[in-house]
Each structure stands twice: as structure tokens, then as C-alpha cells.
Amino acid sequence: MAISNSPESIGTESNSKTVSDPIFSVRRRPNAGSLGADLDSSSTTNSFVTDSLLKDTVYDESLAGKGSVNDRDQLRKADGHVEGVNQPRNAKNAGDNIGNGDVLVKFAYRPSAPAHRRIKESPLSSAAIFKQSHAGLFNLCIVVLVAVNSRLIIENLMKYGLLIRAGFWFSSKSLRDWPLLMCCLTLPVFPLAAFLVEKIAQKKFFSEPVIVFLHIIITTAAVLYPVFVILRYDSAVLFGVALMLFACIVWLKLVSYAHTNFDMRALAKSADKGDPLISSLNGDYSYDVSFKSLAYFMVAPTLCYQLSYPRTMHVRKGWVVRQLIKLVIFTGFMGFIIEQYINPIVQNSQHPLKGNLLYAIERVLKLSLPTLYVWLCMFYCFFHLWLNILAELLCFGDREFYKDWWNAKTVEENLALHPFHQYWRMWNMPVHKWMIRHVYFPCLRNGIPKVVAVLIAFLLSAIFHELCIAVPCHIFKLWAFIGIMFQVPLVMFTNYLQDKYRNSMVGNMIFWIIFCILGQPMCVLLYYHDVMNRKVKTQ
Numbered sequence: 164m165a166i167s168n169s170p171e172s173i174g175t176e177s178n179s180k181t182v183s184d185p186i187f188s189v190r191r192r193p194n195a196g197s198l199g200a201d202l203d204s205s206s207t208t209n210s211f212v213t214d215s216l217l218k219d220t221v222y223d224e225s226l227a228g229k230g231s232v233n234d235r236d237q238l239r240k241a242d243g244h245v246e247g248v249n250q251p252r253n254a255k256n257a258g259d260n261i262g263n264g265d266v267l268v269k270f271a272y273r274p275s276a277p278a279h280r281r282i283k284e285s286p287l288s289s290a291a292i293f294k295q296s297h298a299g300l301f302n303l304c305i306v307v308l309v310a311v312n313s314r315l316i317i318e319n320l321m322k323y324g325l326l327i328r329a330g331f332w333f334s335s336k337s338l339r340d341w342p343l344l345m346c347c348l349t350l351p352v353f354p355l356a357a358f359l360v361e362k363i364a365q366k367k368f369f370s371e372p373v374i375v376f377l378h379i380i381i382t383t384a385a386v387l388y389p390v391f392v393i394l395r396y397d398s399a400v401l402f403g404v405a406l407m408l409f410a411c412i413v414w415l416k417l418v419s420y421a422h423t424n425f426d427m428r429a430l431a432k433s434a435d436k437g438d439p440l441i442s443s444l445n446g447d448y449s450y451d452v453s454f455k456s457l458a459y460f461m462v463a464p465t466l467c468y469q470l471s472y473p474r475t476m477h478v479r480k481g482w483v484v485r486q487l488i489k490l491v492i493f494t495g496f497m498g499f500i501i502e503q504y505i506n507p508i509v510q511n512s513q514h515p516l517k518g519n520l521l522y523a524i525e526r527v528l529k530l531s532l533p534t535l536y537v538w539l540c541m542f543y544c545f546f547h548l549w550l551n552i553l554a555e556l557l558c559f560g561d562r563e564f565y566k567d568w569w570n571a572k573t574v575e576e577n578l579a580l581h582p583f584h585q586y587w588r589m590w591n592m593p594v595h596k597w598m599i600r601h602v603y604f605p606c607l608r609n610g611i612p613k614v615v616a617v618l619i620a621f622l623l624s625a626i627f628h629e630l631c632i633a634v635p636c637h638i639f640k641l642w643a644f645i646g647i648m649f650q651v652p653l654v655m656f657t658n659y660l661q662d663k664y665r666n667s668m669v670g671n672m673i674f675w676i677i678f679c680i681l682g683q684p685m686c687v688l689l690y691y692h693d694v695m696n697r698k699v700k701t702q
Contacts, residue, residue: 315532319503326502343406346392350413353385354461357417361424361452371428378421386414386630393634400694403635411627415597416461419468422601424452463559464550466597473560483555490548497540504533505687514692515685523688530684538683542590564592598624621651632686638693642686653677 284291357378364374389410393403427450451470460468508530515523542565550564568590588595598620606616625647632643653673660669 319507323503323507326506327499342392342396343389343398343402346389347406347409350385350389350410351461353381353413353417354420354457356381357420358452358454358457361420364424364428365450365452371425375421375425378417382414382417382421385417386410390630390634394637397637398635400635404631407631407634411631412466413461415466415594416468419466419597419601420457420460422605423468424450459557462553463557464553464564464593465559465561466593467600475555475558475560478555478558483552486548486552486555490544490552493540493544493548497537497544500533500537500540505530505537508533509687509691512688512692515688526688527681527684530687531680534683534687535679538679546591565590566592594624618651621648632690636690636694636697638690638697640689640693642689646682646686 286292286295360374360377360381363369364371369377389406393406431450453470456470457468459472463472465472508526512526512530513519513522515527546565551562553559554562566589602620602623603616606619607613611619625644628647629639629641629644633639633641657669657673660673
């Protein structure tokens, strides 16, 4: 193959422009003396330059069009990667490939070579920001977070000293809360009463309306009894919250137990009548009243009753011990944050709705970080550690107690079957499944519109949040109720912003700001000052 003295274009495919760049032009092959001297350096440098040119050429093919593909092929032909004009076809022309590499190195970055060849976006522009890796920025955020929190820890210790006292975990004053302990120990009476009612229903001693009325009495008493005990005795707020949470869990389980058995009785009656629809349903819908099933359900980490659950084969004892150690460590960490950070900030604050506005904003922002840490530790301790420990001991198989709620991008999940708040739907799966099974779908089956069914679910959630906080505090200001119901207009506001900016990250930012930066610190300040004012008036 002869090479002429004049440059020759090596492009063989059609393109919108004639390739006239010096990079794509073949120069005269060097003589044999220079070939031998540059053999080692040319082979190494040629690979580096060609790879760099290839990366630079095909950086953004979506903007460059077909030209980038043609140019890439031409570079590969110049380097001898594909068979082309300069590809050696036999041993005689073996030196052509090496010579082309040396020519490419010498003529690639000449002053006349164009430095700007493609339309490219800046890495942080809106068109390219999500195509980049942000691992470095994430590492920077971790470093800054550690540095800032270290400074806050040192500043707090210098200002207040170590505030943890021996009486934080155990105190002689805790003995006055024995009525709450006795109330907690007597709550299993209500599931036993519900079981007796179901046995009566199975024997058909009473009609269906009477059975429903008895279940309403039992479930209502399961909530009102702890409320009466807490309001009757001036106990610690922490013990009152624990008792109310336990009572609410018992109430949710009893409602599921009664509702599920009611539905199974209806299906059994339809099957006795020969309804073909019942035989086509998948699953076990046989009606059976078993005390063993009820006892397992009352201690299992679920709120939805069924006769059988997915079960694991054995208990991992070593795994349980490790999780228990983690539970103790994170619980102690929560106590340290509350005593060392939250209490001093709250005690040195004013009522957020009665004092200076700027001062209230400063207190809320200063309180947001420790409350966020406590909230995250609480989530990890309860939903991950405690529920998984309980599931492991009981061989409970379905352990999806939460989803990736931290990626919540919308205030409302735009799905036909699950139009609930995405955060609440993902962070508390047991309650979400209970709401779907016993509130939302029953409302739809009875002809209630979806919007009204969602409002009923929010209303029920707001009532129980208010009970769990207001009753132990002996204050009924409806702060928790308002906070939950405030999500309804927040749904419309978030949807408006997402439709306007066409970006789902807007919803994620609003979620973090409302729930973690503003909402929780504001509730802590409101309830703390209301409790303090009540104690002052009582004294």
C-alpha cells in the first residue's frame, strides 16, 4: 500500500461535514531510524491519547448526533483498532500501524487543532446534574456534618458540663406510677373478652348486630380505661405515653380481630349458599375461632389479624443478642441527647406563640437538630431493632415494617389503590396496612368517595396522635391533631409546586423541612410550655 506525499482523508463514512481536522489527516510515514527509536514511547502514549480523544469525542452523543460515532470510528482506524485504510493486512505493512500511532501523537494537539468540538453542558446544569456522580459531594457533607456536630458537642460540654445523672433511668419517684403498670398488666383482659364474644358468635347464640355491639364496647373500653387511669393519677409523662401507645396498639389489634372474623363469617355464609365467587378467591377464608391464633396475633409485630402468617424455620440466637445490644446503645444515646441538649434548650426558651418571633425561630432551629437525631434513633430502635427482635423470637416472616421513607418525594402517592401520604405509607407499614384493610377499602366498598376515605384515615390518625400525647401531658390543646390534619392542605400545596416546577425533589425538600426542621421542634416547645404552665397553675 503506497502512501502519497499529500495528506489523505481517512474518513470512509458519510457525514454532515468533510473531515478536515489535522487529527484525522495522515502524514508521511517516518523513516526506519525514527521508527525504531520511538517504538516504545509511541505504543504507550498512543493508547493514552487515543483513549482521551475517544472519551472527549463521545462525551455527549445525544447532543453531537451521528458525527461523534463517525469520528470515533475514524480515531479507531487511525489507531489500528479496526480494519481501514491504515490497518496492516500482512507482515509487510506491519510498520504502518506503529507509524500511524506516532503521527497521531505528533499531530493531535497542534496549536491549530480545535479545542472545542461538541455541544456540552456544565456538570451542575439542570440538564446534566443528575447524570453525574455526586459521591465526592456526599463525602464532603459527611465531613462537614461530623465537624459541625463535634463543635456543638464540645460547646455544650463546656457550657453545661455532663448533665446525665444517676436518676435518669431509675428514680424513687417512679414508684408512684404503679397504677399505670397495673393498668398495663390488666389490658390483656380485653382480648380475652373479644375471644369469648367470637366463641359466642361461632355458636350462633346471639345475632350479628349484638356481636358487633359487644365488640364496640370492648374496643372502646380498651382505650378509655388507660385514659381514665392516666388522668386520675399524676404520673410521669414518659410512662403515660408508653401506656397510651400500648393501649392504642391493643385497640387496633382488637378492631382487626373483630372486623376480620366478621368478614370471615360473611364469607362462610356465602359459601354455604353456594356462591361461586367464594370458590374462585385465592387464600384461606375458612372461619375458625382459635385462642392460639389470637394469642400469637396479640404479641406478633403486626396489626392485621389472620389465621396464619409466613413463618421462619428457626431463631437466630446470636443475631438476637447483637440486636439487643444495639437497642440498649441507641436507647442510651437517645437519653443522652434528651438530657444533654434538648432539656437545656427547652428550659431556656419561651412559648413560641407568645414571645418574640425571631427568638422563637432561633429556638426552633436550634432544637431541630437534636430532635431530628432523637426521632431517627427512635425510628431505628422501634421499627428496625425491636420489631425485628420480636419477629425473630416469634419466627414471624413478613418483616417489611418500613420502606425507604427518607426518599419520600411527594406528599401524596398518585396511585389508584394507595392515595395516602407517601411518608406515612412508607415509614409505618403496620399502621398503613391496617388503614388500607380496615378503613380505606371498607369506605370505598360502601360507596364513600376516595377523597372522603382519605380524610377519614387522616382524622383517625390525628385522633390517636392527640390521645398519645395530650392525655399523658394532661393538656388538650389539639396541637398534635392540628399537625396531622395540616397534611391535607400540604398535599394540595406540594402537588401545585410539583406541577409548576416539574421536579419531584421539591416534595422531598418540603417533607424534610416540615416534618424534621419545623414540625417536631415546634410541637416540643408547645407541649413543654403548656405542661409547665399547667404545673404552675396547679401548685
